[in-house]
Amino acid sequence: MMILVDQLKYAAAGGIGACISHSGAVPLDVVKTRVQLNPKKYSGTFFENGATLVREEGPGVLLQGLGSTALGYFLHGALKYGGFESLKFTMYKGGYEDLTAFASDHRLFSLIVAAAVAEFVATLALCPLEQTRIKMTKDKDYADGTVGALKRLFREDGVAGVADSLPAIYCKTIPFTMFQLPVYDVVSKSLRESARGLVGVVDVPPIAIQLSASLAAALIASLASQPGDTIITEENGGATAEVASAAGHPGERRERRRRRRRRGLIEVAAELGPSGLFVGWRERLAHVASLVVIQLPAYDNIKQVILHIDFGSKM
Incomplete structure (x- = not known):
């Protein structure tokens, strides 16, 4: 029971830390996403691009997708950190001698595998909320709030359409974690x-x-996941997507989106090319660094506080 309680504490700390860091970095993410969507228009420095957005659309533009970000990354952080800590416990203290010996001898490799497995599960919760965040950042009139955005997403794309985006999102989230x-x-x-x-x-x-x-983690994780981040932006609202979904009934637009996704990630990557895949990397590095230097220390410190709380008398 105590082991389960500790794992739940890790999950709570991860969810709180991720929610705080990602919510605080929303303005940076908005600028980064707009640069990826329209690199010709937003070709200046990070601050110049941000000033252009505020001047044209008002200060509120920098908070687009905040609700989806907060909810999505709370769930994502809880599953990601909770899963990672559970797998670490299993590897090093689970009583499996062969597994412990292997993990101890190949620490970095074992941690990478544990992180990838935890992220695979966590992304399932994040997937629809990440899509609505991008759509709300691209189009300020997409929906009034997170609930409305989710309803529209599932109404227009359906469950299968939302699931179709998982491979692209995995290209971003798994390398990152x-x-x-x-x-x-x-x-x-x-x-x-x-x-x-x-x-x-x-x-x-x-x-x-x-x-x-x-x-150090922010720099390496940002560069490793940059191509996947660009691909998911293209899939959910890039230049190709804008042309494809500019006209037609909702059913026709849905079919066009599905055809785009069936092109395959490799084909999308080939179309973008090396330079296209790294469009907005400076903005994203600023965004990633800002959230990671908040999230990881926050998780570390919140975890230490929560782990020392005794819930035994209340259970």
């Missing part, structure tokens, strides 16, 4: 060990270790 969590785990552990060797010489605050490891 495969590097984000293991890099943070390994780098922070290494920095803590180095800091212990400096005791009596210099006092290294825990937050300095957390921020340094977070920045």
Whole structure:
């Protein structure tokens, strides 16, 4: 029972940390998405592009998709961090000697696999909310709120249509988490060990270790997942998508979207090319760095607080 309670605490800490970080970074994500949707128009610096958006559409444009982001990443963070910690526990403390020996000898590889499995499950919850976020960022009149956006998404695309986007979303989320969590785990552990060797010489605050490891994780995870991020933006509202869905009845537009998705991710990537796949990478790196340096330390610290709370008398 205590093991289950601890795993639920990890999930709660992950959900809270992810919700806080992603919600706070929504303005950066809006600018990044607009750059990917229309790179010719938004060809300036990050701040110039943001100023153009505010000037043309008002300050509220920077909060488009906030509801979908907050809900989606709370669920996603809970499953991602909770799943990752559960798999780590199974590998290192689950009582499986062969598995523990292998994981100990191949720590980075084992953590990458655990992160990929956890992300595979977490993305299922994120998928529809990520699609509505992009659609609401692209079109301010798409829906009045998260519930309305979800209703419209399922009405126009159907369950099968929403599920069709999973491969594209996985191209973004799985590479991101495969590097984000293991890099943070390994780098922070290494920095803590180095800091212990400096005791009596210099006092290294825990937050300095957390921020340094977070920045390393943000850089590597952002670059690894950039092509997938561009593909999912193209799938849900890029230049090709705008032309395809500009006219026709909802049923016709739905069929056009499905035909686009059936092109295959490799074909989309080939059409975009290396330069196209990395459109908006600077904006995305700024966005990713801002959320990761908040999310990972927040998760670390919230986790420590929650783990010390005893719910035994209330259960």
